Amino acid sequence: MDVVCGNCSTKIKIPDEKIKKIPPGQTFGIACPKCKNKISVENKPAAAPEKPAAKPASTPPPKPEKSEPPPKADKSPPPPEPPAGEESGGGGDGGDEGFSGNPFEFLEEGTKTALICEGDAGARAKIKAALTELKYHSSESSTHRDALRQMRFHDFDLIILNERFGTRDPDMNHVLKHLEQLPMVTRRNMFIALLSERFRTMDNMMAFNKSVNIVINVKDINDIEKILSRGINENDAFFRVYKELLKKLKG
Structure with missing residues (x-):
């Protein structure tokens, strides 16, 4: 379509x-x-297929007076079968190789979605549990390329990003660089939490410097649900008047 x-x-x-x-x-x-x-x-329902028109009755052809027996066909060996693993039509590569679907494309409008960019399995499990309590549908990224691909197909409401995700240098994080370049109209509708080993939790100056909404130190990962809830509520209150006015202007 x-x-x-x-x-x-x-x-x-x-x-x-x-x-x-x-x-x-x-x-x-x-x-x-x-x-x-x-x-x-x-998704419009497909139209019912039209019934094919009935074929007109045909009269059988007249029988020939004498017919010669058909010549015997030469018996030839069947064509060789293709090697195992190959199919007719060529090519074993799938057309959708490397395609990453959007896990949220069929959710109802208004559903809150979150993307987790954290390499540590233990921290990732705690983040996912916190997001479930906050009523978010979450998706996990295995690499920074996968995270960028998911953000290409879906606008997430919340992104939790470790500053060392997919890089050894926290100042050269590819995902964070991408988020910094988003249009402002898209960025305002997105809450970004940066997990850091260097900065303290709720450090507003560093959050502004990194173009994120909140900084969370990895030592406070056990309290991430409370920290996220407070940060998101404060952000919503800050932009409430702006969003209501923008909604009225759009009609």
């Missing part, structure tokens, strides 16, 4: 296998990969 973004006129192709997962007549939302505009798409 092809969809055109109403904001930037970008043409987006949605794989047919994704459409088949949606019940007919149901509407789902996707994000434009170029301008991040949210697009609502309806």
Whole structure:
């Protein structure tokens, strides 16, 4: 299915296998990969196939008076079977190799989503448990490339990023560099928490310096639910008037 973004006129192709997962007549939302505009798409039910027209009856051909027996076909060996592991049509590479689907594309509108960028399994489990208590649907990234790919297809409400995720130099974090370049209209709707070994929790000066909403020291990982809840509530209160005014202007 092809969809055109109403904001930037970008043409987006949605794989047919994704459409088949949606019940007919149901509407789902996707994000434009170029301008991040949210697009609502309806899976229209397929029209019933038309019955083929009945073939006109044909009269049998007249029988020939005499017919010679057909010549015997030469017996030839069957064509060799392809080697094991190969299929006719060539190519063992799948068309979707390396494709990472969007795990949130079929969620209802208004559902809060979060992305976890943390290499330590123990810390990642504590973060995921905290996000569940805060009513977030979370996704985990194994590498910085996977994180960037997920952010390309979905605008997350919350991103929890360790400053050393995917890098040895915390000042050269690829994910953080990408977030710094986001358009302001997209960045305002996103809450970014930076996990750090260098800075203290709730250090507002360093949060401003790193272009994030909050800094959390890794030693306070056990209290991350309370810290996130406080930071998100303060951020929502700060931008409430701005968002309400922006909503009225858009109509």
